[in-house]
Amino acid sequence: MSLYSEIFYSSEINELFSDKNVVAEMLQFEATLAVSQAKEGVIPTSAAEIIGQCCHTDFIDFERLKTDIKLSGNAAIPLVKQLTEIVKQKDSEAAKYVHLGATSQDVVDTATVLQIKDFIDWLEERIGLLEHHLITLTNKHCNTFMIGRTLLQQAKPITFGLKTALWLESIVRSKVRIEEAKKRVLVIQLAGAVGSQNQQINPKVKALFAEILDVETANSWHSNRDNLAEFASVLGILNGGLGKIAKDVTLLMQTEVGEVFEGAAAGKGGSSTMPHKRNPVTSTAILANANRVPHLVSTMLSGMAQEHERSAGLWHSEWEVLTEIMKLTAGTLERGIELIESLEVDENRMLENLEITQGLIYAENVSLALASKIGKSAAHELVENACKSAVSEHKHLKEKLIELSVDLSENELNELFKPENSIGLSLEIIDGILGKV
Amino acid sequence: MSLYSEIFYSSEINELFSDKNVVAEMLQFEATLAVSQAKEGVIPTSAAEIIGQCCHTDFIDFERLKTDIKLSGNAAIPLVKQLTEIVKQKDSEAAKYVHLGATSQDVVDTATVLQIKDFIDWLEERIGLLEHHLITLTNKHCNTFMIGRTLLQQAKPITFGLKTALWLESIVRSKVRIEEAKKRVLVIQLAGAVGSQNQQINPKVKALFAEILDVETANSWHSNRDNLAEFASVLGILNGGLGKIAKDVTLLMQTEVGEVFEGAAAGKGGSSTMPHKRNPVTSTAILANANRVPHLVSTMLSGMAQEHERSAGLWHSEWEVLTEIMKLTAGTLERGIELIESLEVDENRMLENLEITQGLIYAENVSLALASKIGKSAAHELVENACKSAVSEHKHLKEKLIELSVDLSENELNELFKPENSIGLSLEIIDGILGKV
């Protein structure tokens, strides 16, 4: 694997998609096909046993395989050829039953599905972990005041817990999407040369084959790739959700903002010549992936108009791209967990930053309070002018309002300039979200 | 609308997304907000009534609106300004209650959702129609023999009904995806300036507001755009499924293939100087859209890492793109219905094309039949050699086999070279698919 195998990816998922594991899943296809056919009386049980014994990656010549893939156009043709030779050495009769009735795309597609299945298992467990950390963070900071920002401008106060609760909601929706997509994507491909099946892969064989592999049965999807495109999209959306979190963190980590920080670790994100720097390394990796994955998803969508019963090129374009989407998603998610698990929050800086505008973020509070006393229009006009004066005179708005002797007691004014009185229904929203997960 | 408003689009959906209708939905937001707030005692009922009366597009100055959008950065700010002026002319008190507690993104996003709702209604009805035509076509041609093709090469016989049944399956899955995405995308946006809500848009107001608009309530998704990205993806997948159908039709309409044809219409697809041409005009439009939509979907995915409580640019990039995705999808679907509804099938040409290889497509049949008599290896070798001789001598494989006096009667040979004995489980698969829709 490349220099960047750890920063953008997950080691576990890199391993899942190693050449060896890809080939192992293809061999799993052949062994399972044989045993299913044997149980349904299509081939001799002895043949299935021998085939099963030969379905091990140790027997495969990987270098020859790569070269032959170039000649034959996919991985299954030369793999089946090697497997057949291996079986033949044990029992030439059994060799006749290798891959019986199946087509090369059946092997490649089903092997992909089996890897997707393992990937989803990993993914769901990790999303659970991410949710857990987000829930913890939200609970901890449900009442931590900070400024809400729109178009990168300070707007009005919220709590940090509201921000993280909304992050959480997006991740939870991604979890549901994966669940829904699973029904469609976790299905066998076993349809024969042109998708019409045949007696060797009759419905009973298919049902058993699917049962053993623990996925659903299906008609040919050789050139109907909507399920894979959907799965790619769903992962793209998960990446986007994590990209949003990472974007917020990088912005909050800015030297001029300084409200949250990635957890420190020895050697992480520092600079020897710039001692003040604390680079958002983990978020940066997530954002890099978030810039890449959407384009890989659209490669899958662009590849859907596949010709006839099997495409000349579009199917082939999926192989590495779908794998890359899964691998990058794993990296994004793993980085996301690391990020949330160790996120440091500077509550004091959040409070300080609420004061940067010298009270202007509370102007609407004052306006609403005054309205009940002097009427809406008058209140609005008064506050607008007070704001202008405060800015031009570099004064705090509250100070200016006192100067102007507005019809509000100092106590009333103090209350109006407190973040706790300006966070809307943040707490209720957080409760609602946490109550549902 | 542009010169291409009819070829790539649907007039009905173009109309749905006209400036007037977009603004109408935004005004619908304001009217509904006012009435909900009135019913929950937040604003006077009289104010809500006046606001409601003013929420008509006839009162809006569209040219001024466009110019002001450039200055203010979105459509809601200047629209609310115009609306407030209009209300003020009727009742200056009521004007104070326009848009109360809401933020401009609430208006834009909810209006988008309301349009998505109308769009989905249209879409579901049309998908139903497409399914109907695909079912009819499949029923008619379940037993129409044709060659199955892989990598653009003739492979083995199938029936045309198998091909169309698999097209149908993909469309049915798209229907399910839309159904599932609906739950998430058909939700209000009503969260206030920074997504924290406020007393003016409290849970009761929101619940009533959502009920009136006939969509679900939701927390702020101001900068969590996964639901829109999902909806875009689901439409992208539907486009891809139709692209696959159109690709097949263009290939089958090739002069050298000539198996299916787009329905003829006066002035459609012809050429005065090339009388033999019958251009696949409808499929061409679908394929054009299928090349465009994936990239628009990835624009939505690329736009997900939105900053803080409202993005500076990524949100804005969604507006025209999501609309364009819906409009192109409508065009694709409408063209798809036209295509399937009037598709002409040349069954004789399909039969003729089955003979192009002079029997080679039946070689495996012979090999399997001979195997039971002379053993698998011998059979395979014999047939392989017969094929080579047939090709080099430009003879039909059956003729060659007779010449070679293979151990099969002429009657047996005749059966082996019939498409009806070579379509695998095509009919069973078709039955299965039709049985489920």
Next chain:
Amino acid sequence: MSLYSEIFYSSEINELFSDKNVVAEMLQFEATLAVSQAKEGVIPTSAAEIIGQCCHTDFIDFERLKTDIKLSGNAAIPLVKQLTEIVKQKDSEAAKYVHLGATSQDVVDTATVLQIKDFIDWLEERIGLLEHHLITLTNKHCNTFMIGRTLLQQAKPITFGLKTALWLESIVRSKVRIEEAKKRVLVIQLAGAVGSQNQQINPKVKALFAEILDVETANSWHSNRDNLAEFASVLGILNGGLGKIAKDVTLLMQTEVGEVFEGAAAGKGGSSTMPHKRNPVTSTAILANANRVPHLVSTMLSGMAQEHERSAGLWHSEWEVLTEIMKLTAGTLERGIELIESLEVDENRMLENLEITQGLIYAENVSLALASKIGKSAAHELVENACKSAVSEHKHLKEKLIELSVDLSENELNELFKPENSIGLSLEIIDGILGKV
């Protein structure tokens, strides 16, 4: 045009691509073809004159045209039909010479090129204007100190002029790219039905035709679309360069940074309820476009594998997409000019922000100065420890160093903590860049 015709686009360029102008260019093709053929003796001069007189958009029924485009598959077929009818009404003999020897793609493609030509004229003039404003800004701020930021962290001082000079360099390179692409894209399409030309469009006719239209002659590029793809890419890169500028501006406009601001205008970017907000409306529009254009460029690239002598769908997918790329680029550029022309710089805030880290950004200066006195390693270690203490004790680094009695005079220390001594070769680099434009 849509609600967003002003915010994301340029009115002038919207107009250039109006239906009327598109059709006018196609009619220009027919008139020029006729006159060229007449001058080369291919058709009667009188016929060319009559054809020329009929080539006006006033005579065209646009509604009928749109409907017929759907039937015929492109705009040229029904337009030529209408034109022929119009000519016929004047002179049935002349009608025979309309569009002689040409094919519909010749018309559509050449008309596109003519629009690109007008667009480039506009573009080059506007890029010149942008350069002018960038040069002015750079000259004004070559010596305006600010912090340079990497990974959104304060790093070391630069000058604002260095930042804008590097913006300028990117724009200048885009200008060169457009110049280079022009040679290839500004060429006629006049190749006949299958690109093989014919006597009606012989080399002499083509040469004259190209000369009149003031573009170069060329062989068929009916299905070789590299030049259009290149032009799209070049525009994509220009958009990206402006996106980078807008990104910087939005970040510098953050409330917590406050170093530059978009020029104020009545009604621009403000918020009545949040008086402190100054939204980066112009930059936001640029960033929205910058998120969209890359995906449109890749649509052009995805459409390059066009079939045979004319594609069934991929050619068609270019029409609206290339136009959209040009229109969005025009909007981006126009917004960019507005942005740079009126950009406000708060030099004091830039200086204040240089103090946020309390001297840490100058740590390397101290380290280098000390090295000559106490050796590199000792200096590095001393400064590293001083930084840590300063941070933990919330002291300015200079104060801490004085406390630690380092081997530097107060005067020396003062110099080391000045931005003017920390901007590297910023001024020389700026001079170099300005010297070349």
Next chain:
Amino acid sequence: MSLYSEIFYSSEINELFSDKNVVAEMLQFEATLAVSQAKEGVIPTSAAEIIGQCCHTDFIDFERLKTDIKLSGNAAIPLVKQLTEIVKQKDSEAAKYVHLGATSQDVVDTATVLQIKDFIDWLEERIGLLEHHLITLTNKHCNTFMIGRTLLQQAKPITFGLKTALWLESIVRSKVRIEEAKKRVLVIQLAGAVGSQNQQINPKVKALFAEILDVETANSWHSNRDNLAEFASVLGILNGGLGKIAKDVTLLMQTEVGEVFEGAAAGKGGSSTMPHKRNPVTSTAILANANRVPHLVSTMLSGMAQEHERSAGLWHSEWEVLTEIMKLTAGTLERGIELIESLEVDENRMLENLEITQGLIYAENVSLALASKIGKSAAHELVENACKSAVSEHKHLKEKLIELSVDLSENELNELFKPENSIGLSLEIIDGILGKV
């Protein structure tokens, strides 16, 4: 490397981008920097010599490097750390001069440029080879008649040489684009922490550094990435041009067309159970890449809006993507050469296919010939009716015309139905193209 390292890629270019070679180029940066600084008196010559001796990949711990990349956020930081340790073991004084004045992005970007340089050398040599094969093919088949096809319909005759000459033109234009892009992309990155340079990397050092590396000097492009985006685009266009060739080949190889074939090779593209199949394996690989690369190019474009003086994520997203674009382009080009070099053309089948429409493709010839005798309108009408009758009666158009006793001798008719009289200026166009390369 993956299972697909040979089918979609080039082994030579895979090797160029191996981890070892990537790191070697980064070490080349450090060695060259040191020697340049020594020659300009910035650092001691002895230090530069020792640093140079240590710049070998054998000394690098790659596993540690990958792990540290994750922590530090790029490859240069931990590599410089390792290098410094290595130098320190030899000479602790020299260690102080490692990487002096440079920043990590300088290393990564310059190393990338050095790899681009090697890649372009390879690319240009291979494009030359592709051109050579295309010229040979064009010369051989300048006069080989075949049908030209538009929208996948037979249109009018061309020669195969015209098709290949137009393929060639597109490749030649790509060569020019690469040449033009080279000027901009083959430049050093050596600008220091925030792009402002410093005395250690002063103009003289930079000039020498660039001279040694044999690329041009340049100001900081740390966050102005237009040159890389351009290079990616240019490669995308080359991919598209080859995709167009591969698309044509797959279509021409269809069983029903059978006009050209990929060169045969042992084990290539065959199917044991379908002896008639000759899969377009090489074209399929090209088309797969052609579906992938556009989306990778747009990743580069989407990554252009980089923040401030160095981006947090967008820069990082380029690393693997740009490499992947180059690697896939190499595969596409290598496959393209293999394809063209060994392409087999069935001239007889091309002639046969010209007869599929039974003369209809010559209808316009007849119409033009008759026009001079009976007038244009009458001729057109007569031929149109003759075509209709011929089709409905399944007769050859010539036969029908004879039946109708048209005013043309049999000899004249024979001439009108010959492809050699219907190829327009194919030969002249080919001559023109070959004359220029």
